[in-house]
Amino acid sequence: MTTTxxxxxxxxxxxxxxxxxxxxxxxxAAQHVLAMIAAPVSTVFLVAGTLRMPxxxxxxxxxxxxxxxGAGALLQSLGVWRIGGRLPFVMLPGGAATALFLQIAQxxxxxxxxxxxxxxxxxxxxxxxxxxxxxxxxxxxxxxxTVLLIGIAMIRVAARLVTGPDGTGEPRxxxxxxLTVAAxxxxxxxxRGVWRQTSxxxxxxxxxxxxxxxxLGAFAPAVGSGFALPAFLPxxxxxxxxxxxxxxxxxSLTTLAEITGQTVLNSETVGRNPAPERDVxxxxxxxxxxxxAGGLFGTSLMVTSAENIGIGxxxxxxxxxxxxxxxxxxVVLGLATPVSRILAGIPEAVVGGSALVxxxxxxxxxxxxxxxxxxxxxxxxxxxxxxxxxVGLLPLLSPDLYAGFPGWARxxxxxxxxxxxxxxxxxxxxxxxxxxxTHAAVREDGRTEPGVPPGTGSGDA
Numbered sequence: 001m002t003t004t005x006x007x008x009x010x011x012x013x014x015x016x017x018x019x020x021x022x023x024x025x026x027x028x029a030a031q032h033v034l035a036m037i038a039a040p041v042s043t044v045f046l047v048a049g050t051l052r053m054p055x056x057x058x059x060x061x062x063x064x065x066x067x068x069x070g071a072g073a074l075l076q077s078l079g080v081w082r083i084g085g086r087l088p089f090v091m092l093p094g095g096a097a098t099a100l101f102l103q104i105a106q107x108x109x110x111x112x113x114x115x116x117x118x119x120x121x122x123x124x125x126x127x128x129x130x131x132x133x134x135x136x137x138x139x140x141x142x143x144x145x146t147v148l149l150i151g152i153a154m155i156r157v158a159a160r161l162v163t164g165p166d167g168t169g170e171p172r173x174x175x176x177x178x179l180t181v182a183a184x185x186x187x188x189x190x191x192r193g194v195w196r197q198t199s200x201x202x203x204x205x206x207x208x209x210x211x212x213x214x215x216l217g218a219f220a221p222a223v224g225s226g227f228a229l230p231a232f233l234p235x236x237x238x239x240x241x242x243x244x245x246x247x248x249x250x251x252s253l254t255t256l257a258e259i260t261g262q263t264v265l266n267s268e269t270v271g272r273n274p275a276p277e278r279d280v281x282x283x284x285x286x287x288x289x290x291x292x293a294g295g296l297f298g299t300s301l302m303v304t305s306a307e308n309i310g311i312g313x314x315x316x317x318x319x320x321x322x323x324x325x326x327x328x329x330x331v332v333l334g335l336a337t338p339v340s341r342i343l344a345g346i347p348e349a350v351v352g353g354s355a356l357v358x359x360x361x362x363x364x365x366x367x368x369x370x371x372x373x374x375x376x377x378x379x380x381x382x383x384x385x386x387x388x389x390x391v392g393l394l395p396l397l398s399p400d401l402y403a404g405f406p407g408w409a410r411x412x413x414x415x416x417x418x419x420x421x422x423x424x425x426x427x428x429x430x431x432x433x434x435x436x437x438t439h440a441a442v443r444e445d446g447r448t449e450p451g452v453p454p455g456t457g458s459g460d461a
Contacts, residue, residue, distance in 0.1 A: 015318040016087070016270045020325075029325030033333075036090050036326075038200035040065045041343060042358050043093045045351035047300075049161040050102050051110060055220060055345065057234060062340040064230035064297035065093055070330030072290040072302055076283065077324035085283040085304075087266045088323040091290060094255075094303040095362050096147060099154035100247040100417060101300035107411075108244040110298075115238035116245035117295035120252035124288040128281045131256060138257035141381055142388075142424040144369030146254050149392040149420045151363025156396065158359055161352030173349040176216040180207030180353030200354050207350035217347030230334070234298040243408045247415045248301065254421065255303060259284050262304055270318040380431040384424060392420020 020028065044065050048058035072091025079086035105113035127134050138146075162177040184203025188196055211217030242249075260280050267274040283304055290302045333339050374381040394401055395416045402413045413419050 016272055016320055018319045019321055020319050025322060025325045028322045029329055032090060032323055032326035033329050034195075034198050034201075036069075036092060038198060038204070038354075039092045039095070039358070040069055042200055042204070042351065042354045043095060043098050043300075045346060045348075046158060046161065046355045047098060047102060049348045049351055050157060051105060055341070057231070059337065059340040059343070060231040060234060061298050062343060063334045063337060064234075064294075065299050065334075066330050066340070067230060067334030068290055068294050068297065068299060068302055069093070070327040070332075070334060071293070072286060072304075073323050073327030073330065075286045075290065075327075076304060077320040077327060079282065082282055082285065083289065084286045085263060085266075085279045086320060087263070087272070087279070087283075088270060088318065088320045089262075089266065089283070089304045090323050090326055091287070091302050091304055093294070093299055094301050095154070095358060096150040097248065097251055097301035097303065099150050099157060099359070100251055100415075102157055103153070103247060103415060103417075104244055108241060109239070110235035111237060111239040112241050112244050113300075114233075114235050114295050114298060115240040116248045117300055118238055118292060119240060119242070119245045120248040120301060121288045121291035121295060123249055124252045124255065124284060124291070127253065127256075128284055131281055131284075132277075134253055135256045135260055137425050137429070138254045139373065139428065140369050141373035141375075141385060142421065142428060143254060143257050144366050144371075144373060145385060145388045145392065145424045146251070146366070146417060146421045147369055148363055148366025148389070149417045150251075151359050151361075151366055152393070153396060153416055154359035154362060155356060158352055158355035161348050161355060172216045173352075176207060176211055176347065176349040177353035177356065179210050179216075180204065180350045181357055183207060183210075184354060184357050200358060203357070204346060204350055204354045207353060208346050211347045211350060217349055219345045219347065221342045221345035230297055233296060238295065243411050246412055247418045250418050250421050252301065255287070255301070256280070256284060259287065259304065270320075380427070384427040384431060387427060388420045388424035391423040392416040395419065 041062065044058065044062045047053070048061060053061065069091050073089065075084045076087065076089035076091060078084065101113050101117065104116050162173050180203050183206035184199050187199035187202040187206075191199065191202075208217075208219055212219050260276050263279050263283050264274040264276055267279065287301075287303055291300075294300065294302050370385060373385070375385060376382070393416060395414045399414075402410045405413065412422075
């Protein structure tokens, strides 16, 4: 007898809430940790390298990030009241958010960047009652422009880890970064399943081994042992500057669109009927609360991750208790200072090579998002994307373009991500309304412009 979808649904829902025996839970949870561990490690070293943090401070920051990743996974998987989606989610430091955090830190200081994280997390909490209205401002076209600009900006930052702050790289550092990239690509091509997800981490391990054996770099772990809590307020008392924080404030609003997509996709993957109006605010609250804690421990915004969705499809595991187990393992790793202090010894050029791969992938994700938008010649999407990318790339291609402007204008226009995103949002709204009015006038008149077939006006985007 054929099973109907209605009969299947309860079993799928039960699978999400199914408790897994300890003998299976530990290896499955470790599998999730292996698949996502490269992201927090590479992100921390990118921050530490860019801000020139000593090994001890790097180890403390890595401990904080692992601890927060674990706490976030527990909160999203188990849920408390109306916080957490009770779906198999893990949490990571946002790569795009890290790029903006570093931009603010370099231009206004690390305390201002920490304050920006707190402001952005608070804004995310504040706008949740207006979720349905806010998320409409960030269709795939706007999100694609934002993510592409973030990826390009971050590649530039990652390159400085290889070349140094003056932009002139030593040949051995460039060679070491290139070998790290090659090892990462080889791991991704040759490995399968969950091990492919660890290709960035394996590339870093291979790059470090090459550095030590050939003398291209040095491996110098931080001193320390045992268990310890990460440093509280590592950059000092946060400073709050709304204008300086604008890049992260805008980004925190765009995350609502990303959270919506990931929550729906995760629900479909585990067989639960998607309910974004209920689950998205819960997922966003957990993101915001963990990000508030992150601002106090020196990290950027923490976000839910799609990593576990791929693992769930690969392994068939649907239970949210598996990702909760992964969260528990991450908490232990965060408290185990030997782990973070050993990882803190990875050479900067190796981190830079890995970061180049990670943020190049982010840029490609932006291109993929743009492909989902209507960029045909008959609509306004192509014009919106072209102008938004132009505005966003100008500060990167001509850094002194706005040097004569007031400080607040330099902060807004000089951030390619903010300028490009705001341009995309404004043009989407304005050209969309103009297109609707044009179509309405055409319908009332019963005519179209000469040479333009009906239904191909500027509002089709």
